Amino acid sequence: GQNIDQPTEMTATEGAIVQINCTYQTSGFNGLFWYQQHAGEAPTFLSYNVLDGLEEKGRFSSFLSRSKGYSYLLLKELQMKDSASYLCAVSSGSARQLTFGSGTQLTVLP
Protein backbone atom coordinates (compact mmCIF):
# COMPACT_ATOMS: atom_id res chain seq x y z
CA GLY A 1 0.00 0.00 0.00
CA GLN A 2 0.91 3.64 0.10
CA ASN A 3 1.31 6.00 3.03
CA ILE A 4 1.62 9.76 2.78
CA ASP A 5 2.12 11.94 5.85
CA GLN A 6 2.02 15.71 6.17
CA PRO A 7 1.22 18.00 9.09
CA THR A 8 -2.45 18.78 9.61
CA GLU A 9 -2.08 22.48 10.30
CA MET A 10 0.52 25.24 10.15
CA THR A 11 0.43 28.93 10.93
CA ALA A 12 2.78 31.61 9.66
CA THR A 13 2.99 35.39 9.42
CA GLU A 14 2.59 37.49 6.31
CA GLY A 15 5.95 38.07 4.64
CA ALA A 16 7.57 35.07 6.30
CA ILE A 17 8.78 31.75 4.87
CA VAL A 18 7.10 28.42 5.61
CA GLN A 19 8.12 24.86 4.79
CA ILE A 20 5.49 22.13 4.53
CA ASN A 21 6.92 18.62 4.76
CA CYS A 22 5.63 15.42 3.21
CA THR A 23 6.91 11.90 3.72
CA TYR A 24 5.74 8.94 1.70
CA GLN A 25 6.09 5.21 1.29
CA THR A 26 5.18 3.73 -2.06
CA SER A 27 6.21 1.27 -4.71
CA GLY A 28 6.60 2.17 -8.36
CA PHE A 29 7.23 5.85 -7.63
CA ASN A 30 6.81 8.10 -10.68
CA GLY A 31 6.78 11.57 -9.20
CA LEU A 32 5.40 13.86 -6.52
CA PHE A 33 2.92 16.69 -6.88
CA TRP A 34 1.89 19.59 -4.71
CA TYR A 35 -1.59 21.04 -5.07
CA GLN A 36 -3.17 24.09 -3.45
CA GLN A 37 -6.81 24.10 -2.47
CA HIS A 38 -8.67 27.16 -1.20
CA ALA A 39 -11.80 26.56 0.82
CA GLY A 40 -14.71 25.66 -1.42
CA GLU A 41 -12.58 25.45 -4.54
CA ALA A 42 -10.94 22.76 -6.65
CA PRO A 43 -7.32 21.76 -6.04
CA THR A 44 -4.91 23.49 -8.41
CA PHE A 45 -1.47 22.31 -9.51
CA LEU A 46 1.57 23.94 -7.89
CA SER A 47 4.58 21.77 -8.65
CA TYR A 48 5.88 18.43 -9.84
CA ASN A 49 9.14 16.69 -8.88
CA VAL A 50 10.37 13.50 -10.49
CA LEU A 51 14.12 13.83 -9.85
CA ASP A 52 15.92 14.66 -6.61
CA GLY A 53 16.49 18.30 -5.94
CA LEU A 54 14.79 21.64 -5.81
CA GLU A 55 12.30 22.99 -8.34
CA GLU A 56 11.70 26.73 -8.07
CA LYS A 57 8.68 28.54 -9.42
CA GLY A 58 8.36 32.11 -8.26
CA ARG A 59 7.59 32.30 -4.56
CA PHE A 60 7.04 28.54 -4.40
CA SER A 61 9.74 25.85 -4.42
CA SER A 62 9.46 22.11 -4.02
CA PHE A 63 12.16 19.65 -3.02
CA LEU A 64 12.34 15.89 -3.45
CA SER A 65 14.57 13.17 -2.02
CA ARG A 66 13.52 9.82 -3.45
CA SER A 67 15.91 7.81 -1.28
CA LYS A 68 14.39 9.33 1.86
CA GLY A 69 10.79 9.34 0.63
CA TYR A 70 10.66 13.01 1.52
CA SER A 71 9.48 16.23 -0.08
CA TYR A 72 8.82 19.75 1.07
CA LEU A 73 7.01 22.76 -0.32
CA LEU A 74 8.63 26.10 0.49
CA LEU A 75 6.54 29.25 0.34
CA LYS A 76 8.39 32.58 0.51
CA GLU A 77 7.12 36.11 1.11
CA LEU A 78 3.84 34.77 2.39
CA GLN A 79 0.67 36.60 1.46
CA MET A 80 -2.78 36.39 3.00
CA LYS A 81 -4.06 34.70 -0.14
CA ASP A 82 -1.67 31.80 0.52
CA SER A 83 -3.99 30.65 3.32
CA ALA A 84 -5.19 27.35 1.91
CA SER A 85 -4.81 23.60 2.18
CA TYR A 86 -1.66 22.18 0.57
CA LEU A 87 -1.91 18.63 -0.71
CA CYS A 88 1.03 16.33 -1.30
CA ALA A 89 0.30 13.63 -3.90
CA VAL A 90 2.42 10.71 -5.08
CA SER A 91 2.20 9.25 -8.58
CA SER A 92 2.88 5.54 -8.77
CA GLY A 93 2.45 2.53 -10.98
CA SER A 94 2.19 2.20 -14.73
CA ALA A 95 -1.10 4.11 -14.71
CA ARG A 96 0.52 6.96 -12.77
CA GLN A 97 -2.24 6.91 -10.19
CA LEU A 98 -2.17 9.87 -7.79
CA THR A 99 -2.59 9.21 -4.09
CA PHE A 100 -3.10 12.26 -1.90
CA GLY A 101 -2.06 13.05 1.62
CA SER A 102 -4.67 14.51 3.97
CA GLY A 103 -3.45 18.04 3.34
CA THR A 104 -1.85 20.75 5.43
CA GLN A 105 -4.09 23.68 6.32
CA LEU A 106 -1.91 26.80 6.24
CA THR A 107 -3.14 29.96 7.92
CA VAL A 108 -1.30 33.18 7.16
CA LEU A 109 -1.70 35.83 9.85
CA PRO A 110 -1.25 39.58 9.34
Add this chain to the structure above:
Amino acid sequence: KAGVTQTPRYLIKTRGQQVTLSCSPISGHRSVSWYQQTPGQGLQFLFEYFSETQRNKGNFPGRFSGRQFSNSRSEMNVSTLELGDSALYLCASSFNRGNLNTGELFFGEGSRLTVL
Protein backbone atom coordinates in the same frame (compact mmCIF):
# COMPACT_ATOMS: atom_id res chain seq x y z
CA LYS B 1 -9.66 25.60 -23.57
CA ALA B 2 -12.50 24.82 -21.19
CA GLY B 3 -11.66 23.18 -17.89
CA VAL B 4 -13.20 20.17 -16.24
CA THR B 5 -16.95 20.62 -15.79
CA GLN B 6 -18.97 18.87 -13.13
CA THR B 7 -22.73 18.85 -12.68
CA PRO B 8 -24.63 19.35 -10.53
CA ARG B 9 -22.57 21.59 -8.24
CA TYR B 10 -24.81 21.05 -5.23
CA LEU B 11 -27.45 18.50 -4.39
CA ILE B 12 -29.36 17.24 -1.40
CA LYS B 13 -30.63 13.67 -1.12
CA THR B 14 -32.12 11.51 1.60
CA ARG B 15 -30.89 8.18 2.89
CA GLY B 16 -31.68 5.28 0.58
CA GLN B 17 -31.85 7.36 -2.56
CA GLN B 18 -29.38 7.17 -5.39
CA VAL B 19 -27.45 9.91 -7.16
CA THR B 20 -25.66 10.34 -10.48
CA LEU B 21 -22.90 12.89 -10.95
CA SER B 22 -21.49 13.97 -14.29
CA CYS B 23 -18.05 15.07 -15.40
CA SER B 24 -16.83 16.47 -18.72
CA PRO B 25 -13.03 16.37 -18.97
CA ILE B 26 -10.75 18.82 -20.72
CA SER B 27 -10.87 18.28 -24.47
CA GLY B 28 -8.28 15.69 -25.48
CA HIS B 29 -7.98 14.16 -22.01
CA ARG B 30 -8.90 10.50 -22.03
CA SER B 31 -8.41 9.70 -18.35
CA VAL B 32 -11.02 10.66 -15.77
CA SER B 33 -10.58 10.03 -12.05
CA TRP B 34 -13.08 10.48 -9.24
CA TYR B 35 -12.24 11.41 -5.66
CA GLN B 36 -14.31 11.82 -2.52
CA GLN B 37 -13.24 14.62 -0.22
CA THR B 38 -14.37 14.89 3.39
CA PRO B 39 -12.91 16.98 6.23
CA GLY B 40 -11.79 13.93 8.15
CA GLN B 41 -10.46 11.71 5.36
CA GLY B 42 -9.09 14.14 2.80
CA LEU B 43 -9.07 13.15 -0.87
CA GLN B 44 -9.93 9.48 -1.26
CA PHE B 45 -9.58 7.83 -4.67
CA LEU B 46 -12.76 6.23 -6.00
CA PHE B 47 -11.90 5.04 -9.51
CA GLU B 48 -10.27 5.96 -12.77
CA TYR B 49 -11.54 5.47 -16.30
CA PHE B 50 -9.50 5.45 -19.46
CA SER B 51 -10.97 4.85 -22.92
CA GLU B 52 -14.30 3.71 -21.44
CA THR B 53 -12.62 1.11 -19.19
CA GLN B 54 -12.21 1.22 -15.44
CA ARG B 55 -8.47 1.03 -14.97
CA ASN B 56 -8.11 1.54 -11.22
CA LYS B 57 -10.45 1.29 -8.28
CA GLY B 58 -10.17 2.51 -4.71
CA ASN B 59 -11.48 0.91 -1.54
CA PHE B 60 -15.11 1.90 -1.72
CA PRO B 61 -18.16 -0.39 -1.51
CA GLY B 62 -19.99 -1.57 -4.59
CA ARG B 63 -22.64 1.12 -4.05
CA PHE B 64 -20.18 3.43 -5.78
CA SER B 65 -19.93 2.86 -9.50
CA GLY B 66 -19.01 4.75 -12.60
CA ARG B 67 -18.70 4.65 -16.33
CA GLN B 68 -17.09 6.54 -19.16
CA PHE B 69 -18.54 7.28 -22.56
CA SER B 70 -16.86 7.33 -25.95
CA ASN B 71 -16.48 11.13 -25.76
CA SER B 72 -14.57 10.68 -22.46
CA ARG B 73 -17.38 12.16 -20.38
CA SER B 74 -17.86 10.22 -17.18
CA GLU B 75 -20.59 9.62 -14.65
CA MET B 76 -20.46 8.21 -11.17
CA ASN B 77 -23.41 6.74 -9.31
CA VAL B 78 -23.97 6.14 -5.64
CA SER B 79 -26.88 3.89 -4.72
CA THR B 80 -28.61 3.42 -1.37
CA LEU B 81 -27.17 6.64 0.00
CA GLU B 82 -25.93 6.79 3.58
CA LEU B 83 -25.32 9.82 5.79
CA GLY B 84 -21.59 9.19 5.53
CA ASP B 85 -21.69 9.70 1.78
CA SER B 86 -22.07 13.44 2.33
CA ALA B 87 -18.95 14.86 0.74
CA LEU B 88 -17.45 16.84 -2.08
CA TYR B 89 -17.02 14.61 -5.11
CA LEU B 90 -14.21 15.77 -7.34
CA CYS B 91 -13.58 14.72 -10.88
CA ALA B 92 -10.18 15.16 -12.47
CA SER B 93 -8.95 14.59 -15.99
CA SER B 94 -5.48 13.81 -17.22
CA PHE B 95 -3.68 13.86 -20.55
CA ASN B 96 -2.30 10.41 -19.81
CA ARG B 97 -0.63 9.50 -23.04
CA GLY B 98 2.55 7.45 -22.73
CA ASN B 99 5.81 9.13 -21.81
CA LEU B 100 4.30 12.57 -22.24
CA ASN B 101 2.16 11.95 -19.24
CA THR B 102 3.26 13.15 -15.81
CA GLY B 103 -0.01 12.12 -14.23
CA GLU B 104 -0.93 15.72 -13.48
CA LEU B 105 -4.61 15.98 -12.67
CA PHE B 106 -6.85 18.87 -13.59
CA PHE B 107 -9.77 19.11 -11.20
CA GLY B 108 -13.32 20.28 -11.62
CA GLU B 109 -15.08 22.41 -9.02
CA GLY B 110 -16.78 19.36 -7.56
CA SER B 111 -20.29 18.25 -6.73
CA ARG B 112 -21.21 18.78 -3.10
CA LEU B 113 -23.59 16.07 -1.95
CA THR B 114 -25.53 16.33 1.28
CA VAL B 115 -27.39 13.26 2.49
CA LEU B 116 -30.13 13.89 5.05
